[in-house]
Amino acid sequence: MKKLLPIVLALAPLFAAAQDLKVALIAGKTGILEPYAKETETGFMMGLEYLTGGKMEINGRKLKVIVKDDQSKPDLGRAMLAEAYGDDKVDIAVGTSSSGSAIAMLPVAAEYKKVLVVEPAVADAITAEKWNRYVFRTARSSMQDGLAAATTLKSGSVGFLAQDYAFGKDAIKAGKEALAATGSKAKVVAEEYAPQNATDFTAPAQRLFDALKDKPQPRVLAIVWAGPNPLNKIADMKPERYGIALAPGGNILPVLKTWKAYAGTEGTIYYYYDFPKNNMNDWLVAEHMKRFKAPPDMFTAGGFTAASAVVTALQKAGGGNTDKLIAAMEGMEFDTPKGRMNFRKEDHQAMQPMYHFRIKKDQKNEWDLLELVREIPASELPLPIKNKR
Known part of the structure; x- marks a missing residue:
């Protein structure tokens, strides 16, 4: 017994360390999507705080978060996730900001046989042809964005402007499919793609104007853009001369603040x-205002949502065993700032509501920007299953 005692004492720290639950958060904290990544991290940490009552423990086990910056680069995203699973021994990972980087990360989750919760990347391929059983997504997909927008376009003519990379191409493809899926009679007459960091939109916008100007009303130019939005520059070209209305997708608050001149313009987000009414969102809004003197943004809510999925899954699975996590998460319901969500068993996509908004004419303060036209329930968003499981 005396000989065994030093061995037991030597192993004690290892047993203690094994009790920690480790989570990796990978985000593009440098690069074009930096604002999104910072919001995601803020929301994720606030979500863990709220859901653990400030203890950062799950079932009595300490929760450790390891944050990594993939700079929104696919090769780095792949390397960061491999490092998290292999060297850091995390139980579950969350990420990332860029759809391209997220897609690169998916095979790594399969290789290490560890769960990856995708937030906030939206490319449809993530829960479609690139999907594997270790991938769950709390973020909405491009198709969910498209379906939400399609519910507001019942007839007329549509032109699309998007960025020339995975997010933009997926969004337009989804937008066209969504119009058909919702029974809309609106016809897509043109689509244009501009560089991700474009600042001059004169040429693509004029081509869209020319394509739309003689088509049936209503004529809508739908803008799908990540980062600084081109709405203002396109509006300066006076599309109303051709009877064309602009329909921007939702964006972060600093961008929405620049749209005051376009009161009455509608879109989906x-x-x-200010839209969801539930205790979790009430806490997030109040606490975020207290700490940052501003309300939480859309990617803050996304980070919080990912935290809720992670905590719920770890609680339900009783730890970080991958097979138990997958069993717990398929069909799992969890609370979020948007209300109740669930992971669809077939493709692990979080089913969730979206919001139809109108830019306010009378804005009472710097953050009083949008009014709710209506909440679009998940039941009205017929998201197809495309992962061929």
């Missing part, structure tokens, strides 16, 4: 702090 994943989250706006």
